[in-house]
Amino acid sequence: MFYTIIEQVVNGIVSGSVYAIVAVGMTMIFGVLRAINFAHGEYYMLGTFGAWFAIEYFDLPYPVAVVIGVVATAVIAVVVGNFVMQRIVGAPAEAGVLATLGVALILQNTVILVFGGSYKFFSGGYIEPVTLFGFTLAEQRILIIIVSLIVFVGLELMVTYSRMGKAMRAVSQNIECCAVVGIDVRHIALWTFILGAGLAALSGVLTAPVNVSVYGGMGELITFKTLPIIIMGGLGNVRGTFVAAMILGIAESLVATYVGLQFRDTVGFATLMLVLMWRPHGLFSAQARF
Template identity: 60%
Template sequence: MGSFLLEQIVNGIITGSMYALVAAGMTMIFGVLRAINFAHGEYYMLGTFASWWVISHLATDYPLAIIAGVAMACVIAAIVGRLVMQRLVGQPFQAGVLATLGISLILQNAVILAFGGGYKVFEGGWIEPIELGDFGMSQQRVLLLLVTLVVFAGLEWMVRRTRLGRSIRAVSQNIECCQVNGIDVEQVVRRTFLIGVAIAALSGILTGPINVSIYGGMGEAITLKTFAVIVMGGMGNVRGTLIAGCLLGVVESLVAGFIGLQYRDSVGFIALLLMLMLRPHGLFSSKARF
């Protein structure tokens, strides 16, 4: 019983790491735009499909496929960022919702038209097991956890120590003041958007070998769970996102292990409803942004 419980907790932390990795990009975008990017899961999907394609059709090694997948997602994000995202600066919240929902539908259907709506098998990754005490896990799961910790440490250093990070914090606090003081807000939005998309694509590529199968609508479920994570962690709070993501992953894993797998996906929505009713600002104060 104790070994099974420990296994569920470890698996939950790893799953939560993926949620947190995707949510980190979404919460950064929210911080500078005050808008939820409902197309964020589609960049997770794009990175996964691009990596799958170069592995399946070009016989590329997995490390090169990671680079190719992130690069492809960033190219598309650069176009979307210049044509759409930077134009949302200062616009009503509803404009961001409608614009990103439209982008989500376009990207999702473009992938389905290009590759079909069926499931694809993601080949590649490091799936050899590692023995940890009484249970084992694949190297890919350990890699996902380590990458998550490195990415969050890098984000913390970036927002605290670099010029771009200081600009991101400034824009997240007062856009009008930044414009008056000569900060190129649109450029900050584009760069933040690219960072967020790159992280989401990387997360998709790293979880591809774990999930094994991928499909054109996979980004939609990720977007909904990511939204639950950023609400739990505090809108715009990157550090809170890591804790909230791991917490959601652990609870989902425990529910799947002790109650039933069919109830796992309901956990995020229940947590979202409870958080909105009991603590709308999330587990951390909205003043703790970045």
């Protein structure tokens, strides 16, 4: 019994690591642009399809496919960022919602039109089992946890010490003052968006070998799993996002095992409601962004 619980907690940490990489990009975008990106899951999907295309059509090794998937998504994010995301900086919240929903529909249906709506088999990744401390995990799952930790440590260092990171923190706190002192708010918003989309794509290509299949609509579920995480963590709070992602991942794993797999996807919003009843502003303050 105890072993089973620990095993599910470990599986939950793996899922939480995936959610954390996706959600941190969305929460950073919200912190700077003040807009929830409802197309965020589509960049997760684009990264996965980019890697799948590289493996399927060019027979490239998985590490190279990962780079291609992330870079291809970043290029698309540059286009979307210039034509859409920069224009919603300072705009009413409704404009951001409608714009990003429109982008999500365009990206999703373009992929379905080009590659078809059927499920595709993802053949890359490291699926050999490894036993650690009595637990058996696929190499890919261990890689996901390691990359998640590297990403968050890297982000912490970036926003604390780099010029761009300091500018991102400043814009997240007060857009008007940043514009007055000469910070190019639109430039910062663009690069924050590209970084967020790239992280979503990275999560997608890391998860694809575990999910085995890819399809055009896979981004929708990720978006709706990410929303409770960023709200629970405190909108715009990076550290809170990591903790909330781990809570959701572990809760989903335990519910799937002891309640039923069909209830797994309801855990996010159920957990969100419980948290908001206790702390209406989330587990962490939204004021402590980055």
